[in-house]
Amino acid sequence: MSDRRPDPDLLLAQVRDAEARVKRGKLKVFFGANPGVGKTFAMLEEARVKRAEGMDVVVGIVETHRRVETEALLTGLEILPRRPVEYRGITLHEFDLDAALARHPAVLLVDELAHTNAPDSRHTRRWQDVEELLDAGISVYSTLNVQHLESLNDVVAQITGIQVRETVPDAVFDAADEVELADLTPDDLLRRLEQGKVYFPEQAERAREEFFRKGNLIALRELALRRVAERVDAQMRGYMREQGIREIWPAGDRLLVSIGPNPASARLIRAGHRMASRLDCEWVVVYVENPAISLSSADREALVENLRVAEELEARVATLQGRDTADEILAYAREHNVTRIIVGKPTHPRWRDKVRGSLLDKLVRGSGDVDVYVISGEVEGDVPRRPPSPSRVSPLKEYLWAALVVTLCSLAGWAAFRHFTVTDIAMIYLLGTVVVSSRSGRGPALAAVFVSIALFDFFFVPPYLTFAVSDLQFVSTFGVMLVISLVISGLTVRVREQAGFARERESRTAALYAMSRELTTARDRSQLVDVVRRQIGASFGAAVQLLLPDEAGSLAPPEGQAPTYSLDDRERGVAQWVFQRDQSAGLGTDTLPAAKALYLPLRASGHLVGVLGVMPSDPRRFQGPAQRQLLEAFADQVALALERMTLERQTQQSQVEIEAERLRTALLSSLSHDLRTPLAGITGSATSLLQDRSMRDEVRRDLLQTIVEEAQRMNRLIGNLLDMIRVETQTLVVQKEWQPLEEPIGVALIRLDDRLQGREVQVQLPPDLPLVPLDGLLIEEVLINLLENAVKYTPAGSPITISARVDNQTIVVDVADRGPGLPPGEEARIFDKFYRSVGAPPGGGVGLGLTICRGIVQAHGGRIWAENRPGGGAVFRFTLPIEGTPPTLPPREAVAETV
């Protein structure tokens, strides 16, 4: 019966896991305690069985070490040809990963999971090759010895005395779908050894005797068995989790491991990993960087290595900065609810603790309710191998400044000698040393102290002008001065250094903030690229290249951007790999480390939007994990900004589509109504005529007139629609001819003759109005529309005026009325499609007339707008540009008599 519901997040992770597994290949590891127990043999046997069952099994790489029985098992199996690699003058035959991917068998045999690949291979380690094969859907059989497991590495070293360097992360082993233990009792193994059936590298001949002692074999066998049992245990717990069964109450623990740059910290990390696995809790590895201590490059490498191991063992890694390791650790522990702290046992002499304070002591005392575990390590994780050297060498200037101050004090003392007591003079010197300490480094401060004391003694302590001291109390005075100065100097130096840290931290955060601010305001891609290059380039001293995928998914620099460093095929290949695998690669990583630059995937909301390439001017800058993490933080920002731009574009497009959709709907409903209405009139009238034979003549005429009018209305509407379509689809062809404005006005007036009955239409054109380039038919349309509008919206009989004038290189035409005018605020909207004013008479058209006018006028290169007239009424004004040279007019003739 389940006593607790399964944790939904865990279940989700499990489901996702299960899903991913279906597509992924399956890994079967043949595991053994020692070389020679028969792992490769077992692997080949299984392969043959599967092959016989019809499965597509291919040998990727198998080391037989010339053992006859093993080689016999290879016959009949397809063997992938190896890749020859030149390395230091010899030709190695390495596993060909690309050939394997291309061949894509169902099962591939890849021996020796822990093997290190030749330098120019894609991955540094064979287990990484296997990961890639699994991702591609190829199942893999492989072999592994217990001493190659990361977490057990040092345990095995303890047992056998041999440190094996090639390790495989436990995660890979734990994620394997099947593990088969090739087990052999130590006696059997020793017998085989005598028979010469066990392979051991020649270099380790001597070590072999050490290694194959029975005690070792037993211990190793036990280790291997235990490890496999742990795996089973984990599987069982997984099962129990799924079923909601909980045996162990989750402690909700959190573990913190404090490490330093020495390789022994690796033991601490592995111990932490073991504890965290047992407790099934989160753990974090913390390194406190002390700015007063600059690490040698060897130390730094060791530190990086330790942190890498920590990451591989799936710990969170944090780098803190501070002078006091204990304080920083405790602060972090409190902030993050750490329940247990792991540190190494101190091994330095006790006096150091007395002088500098013991880390362990401080930790324990300040730990409160946090448990502290002290694990034996070769060296405590706090003290680096070399003695600390001051990070700043105080420049000569500071010594001179110290000397100056001391001299001033002496002079002051001399001046005050007669009037003040000797104590006061001591205080003056004290003041001097304090001043020097507060501004200078340790060296000048110390120098100032000693010189002050000497001068004080010489000049102001009896017997005068000697260094002897008559009264021993002055010795204590000297002592006190010394202590005070040292304390103050120490304090100020520390404060300055802290300030330095804070500044550095702040500058990093500021850089991140600055870039993120600029990114939010970047409007287009080229701006974004610019920001990215500038900011990241400045913060990291590197050339930055953004690579974005095109539709086909291949990466390229954004259009119009020249690459900041040379992007040869190799670099592009690396970037492409990063994009496909969603994993960093290149400089400073394990994958393709020979590349010129580091490539980071740009991840936003779960999918990749591109790759960021960073080529530092100083390759060593990327060794530190803090730099990497900062760079990743930058990369995240860039990815988000890119995604934001894409989304913005999509939103705009959506809005455009929505608007288009809206118009289409409006058009359809409008059309439907406006076409059907006149048709209704026509149908009605015509059918009435047909039906009623005894209709009176006037009635008949009336109906027939209706039919004619409605038909004309429809004609007009259809014309409008066609014009609208031409304007919208930009197929409006404007054929300009030089014409006097009178012509189109005249035509428009004639066309509307009937409707203008009863109105006074004034045409006011200046007599010297030049010819205007315009399309006669189209401008007639404009005038007709404007005049019709005037007729529709003004009371019958009110006057309409058409006028024109020349303004600069344009002609301005007005069509004005004395009607009610335009509703205020609507002057621009009336030109919108389908806009009908509130006071529109029924049957007043579909609202396209003015839109068409605008389209035509704009196609001529002019403008059209409407205003209310002073004195009442509206005026519609449009301009037409007078461009080009007017044609030569026909030669003026003499006005001769016609006769």
Place this chain on the structure above:
Amino acid sequence: MTMAVSQPLVLLIEDEPQMRRFLRAALDDGQYHLVEAATAREGLAQAASRNPDIILLDLGLPDGDGLDLTRRIREWSTRPIIVLSARGMEADKVAALDAGADDYLTKPFGVGELLARMRVALRHATLAASGKEESEFVEGDLRVDLARRQVFVRSEEVHLTPLEYRLLQTLVHHAGKVVTHRHLLKEVWGINSIGQNHYLRVYMTQLRHKLEADPTHPRLLLTEPGVGYRLKVSG
């Protein structure tokens, strides 16, 4: 004096049955005699065999180009041809007119307009056939004495420049019918001036100013947009 042909024969070449229906109703009423053809081929055959007095030709025939048909008919007949076309096909109309058609109508059109143009066309044809020229043109306030080359508006003489007069003369010659830009330019300025439409426009404006009561609201000198000009005749 030559009598107008009584019951002139009208050949209608039109493929749309609805159009034919209403034209039949309009024309086949005692005043005219109507013959119909629905395709270009049929139309050509009928034109040749029946020798109609006037031909109404739709430019949008399914099996042939109305323009082509106009040319072919013009090869052996001087009978008036009126072309029917939709709005927006001005270029086709101009081409047909230049190829020899006499006038045009834009669909949709009213029967009144059709009959008016037919009358004008037939009158010109009769006049031309009789060989006689009219020596005077009167319309509204305008009187043109072609023999003496004098122009009167409301009985007052108006002085025109030679080119203006030539322009007016050409229009009078075709009074009531549309005259294309091309034709006018050729007649007035000569064949090299074809295409200089602005000449025409300027001169027409001048004429309007001299002859019309309200030049901006012309009653006599009408613009046919995209095609040419027409001197209006009543009746």
